[in-house]
Amino acid sequence: MLMVFALLVSLAFASYHPDDAVVLRSADWSEVVLNPQSAQADGPVQNVLGLLGAQLAEACVPGFIGYGVLLISGLLMVWGYAVFRHASLRRLLYPSLLTAFSAFILSCVVGWVHHTVDAPLRAWAGLVGIGTAGWMQNVFGEVGSFILLLLAGAVLLLLVVDHDIQRTVDRVIRAARRIGAGVSAAGAYIRDQWSRARAHAPEPKATSPASDPSSSASASGSPSASSPEPPSSPPAEESTSSPPPARTRPEDSGAQTPSVRRNDLFRPGRDPAPSATDDNTASPEPAPDSSARTSDADPPEDDAPKDIPDETTASTPAEESPATDSPPPSRPADENASSDEPAAPAPDEPPPDASDGPDDDVSMTIQEQVEEETTDEIERTAELPDDFEYEPPSLDLLDESVDTDPTINREELEENKRVLLDKLDMYNIEIEEINAVVGPTVTRYELTPAPGIKVSRIKSLEDDLAMAMAAPGIRMIAPIPGKSAVGVEIPNRNRELVRLRDVIGTRKFQDTDLKLPLPLGKNIEGEVHVGDLATMPHLLIAGATGSGKSVGLNSIITGLIYACHPANLRFVIIDPKKIELQQYTALETQFVAVPEDIDQTVITDIDEASGVLKSVEREMETRYDLLSDASVRNITGYNEKFQAGELDPTEGHRHMPYLVVVVDELADLMMAAGDDVEGPISRLAQMARAVGIHLILATQRPSVDVVTGVIKANFPSRIAFEVASRVDSRTILDQGGAEDLVGNGDMLFLSGSDLKRLQGPFVSVEEVEEVVDYVADQPGVTPYTLPSLQDAGHGPDETLGVEDTDEKFEEAARVIVRRQQGSVSLLQRKLAVGYTRAARIVDQLEEAGIVGPFNGTKARDVLVDDEQALDDLLHGEDADEADPEEA
Structure with a gap:
């Protein structure tokens, strides 16, 4: 009805004509219904909906906001369509406000033109637009009102595009920074090329003294004779007739060598060569004459001492005279000695910055997230029972992600790269290549060490790297399975929110052949990870308070509701905390199975919980008897035989749905009734897989008295959210790592021996309630009941008249x-x-x-x-x- 009404009023608004106002003034509405022709004595109305449409258009188009009212009618059409599709109306509130604001701004802009140009635009601006524009011109003037309207339009555009003005500002700032970084990089490249060109260019004036021995000797001898200070460079004869000097003057070597070694350590592409430097400083009595220095030069140590005279000269520029700042004879000697290295800095230039050294020669590639193919429709490929009307919930019941195109903060990546390389370079660990894999929660930096670097050396620096990064949740993988690299996982400053719709709405989840698909989340590469509970076959979940454990449980249950038909899946939900899973109470006739003598749909009483577990154990034994009679090995073969009509229902055979037992807080059950609970759980975990019964146990206290060895041995698939200590991580995963997670759905998923870091999907309580209400409004099937507590050996002894009698x-x-x-x-x-x-x-x-x-x-x-x-x-x-x- 709302869509039809919106269509009619849109036609009335679109066919507005100013001449209809004359007819409306003379029309007698008391005769409109009885005699419509007489009501149009001044001529027929031109509105397609007649007198009623003309009256509605006259009131809303010139009397309200002009033709902008068409946006409002279009909005009504969208609301009607959403109601028709049972979609969430909360998501339409923000677009509706933007649409109304757009109609108002459009009306004011046209009204400003109406007053400024004196054009007849009453039908386009409406009474609201003309009145508002007139008031603004009287208060702010024509120019001021125009600027205000332009600013309002710009804000509206930003809200439509980004939904957040701050996000637009951040985007502009990032773009400006990228442009600035590009200009700086281009300038640095030009300066570097210019310096290289000048260093390798011939210098006639500098080489002429070197070609004349007498002049070079006099030039080098005069400063030493007139001043007690040491010369800044060796004589020209030594430069041309012998290798470059490998020693500084005796009086300077002891004070300058340590600083040279520190600066030399951070120089890009430089081997520290400790043996060479030790030889340079180990001479007890250095020769004072230049001939001894010349003969002491050693060609294998040519790289280490080359820069020592330059660094020494650069460290004492005050002692040099302006005439000897850069003597001509020294440059050709350096160039001949090492033509592939950059020229040494002049004495009046600052020494090279150590912080720019380690990361200049290491390239970093950035791997973006994988884009999964999505779909808006839920497809059901599984064969469903006949005569069963069930409409699966729509994806529109789940909220969409606001930011569907996450941006990569390259500045953050470069900063983390620099810190990592600086810290590793301090311990003489050389890295050849870095690959940054940007995920929704963390970024994994894959470091490829140079040949000869032991992985254990890098692994031992895990705590030092965590302190250097000054960020929580840093985790090291040494080495990465399947790669010749060491992984360092660092949390992102701006984390991406992965919603449940981002996982369920992908082709990987919809087109899967898995029996019980679980939407576990996204890995670091951004790839959706879907698990199969039927092959796990049970799942153990642990996490501290606030780590996302309850949200993860809701995501798993909601994902199974989306993926499975009520005839093929039933839940047994045990919630000792009484508040986390109560929203599934409405699914009693659709997705929940309970014993016939239990009044609760979601079990909250601990005594009844132990009885229900024993009832499920009895159900397992009954199913095994049926499988034995049918001569099949598992539930899949049994249901295929039953669907084919090979099993007689009169003999007790029936269609078997999968049974998923969900326990939200295992610790409460183990504390109150440990012996009564551990036995059924252990038997179910060992035997129930073949008959389609699977367990999902969750706890926030993964201690050894809760997750016992008997339970853990039968749960090869486990999920660990953030835990309090390394001991808890080892209890649930048999290894550390969960204590370094950052919470809010960040988890480690262990499947056999394969450990993966995932970001679990987020689903709000409101979304879960909408899905549950949609399913509960449909006609239910025959309730699937479990064996009674009496049959399971847990019922009360009626002979004594005592209720809830203990089994012992x-x-x-x-x-x-x-x-x-x-x-x-x-x-x-x-x-x-x-x-x-x-x-x-x-x-x-x-x-x-x-x-x-x-x-x-x-x-x-x-x-x-x-x-x-x-x-x-x-x-x-x-x-x-x-x-x-x-x-």
């Missing part, structure tokens, strides 16, 4: 009667149960009349004399009938 009630009664001591501590020792359970059993014994009331510090009185009387009390008439037969 009879054994405890016999212990009490034999010992004639009603003590809680006695039951703790004999039955190996906790104090809480033992005290509860004693209360039940009191209610059954076996022991007396509480007696202070003394033990309770035992009211039954022997076991024969106990049998009569426990079994009533059955025990009386059994006695004659035994006799």
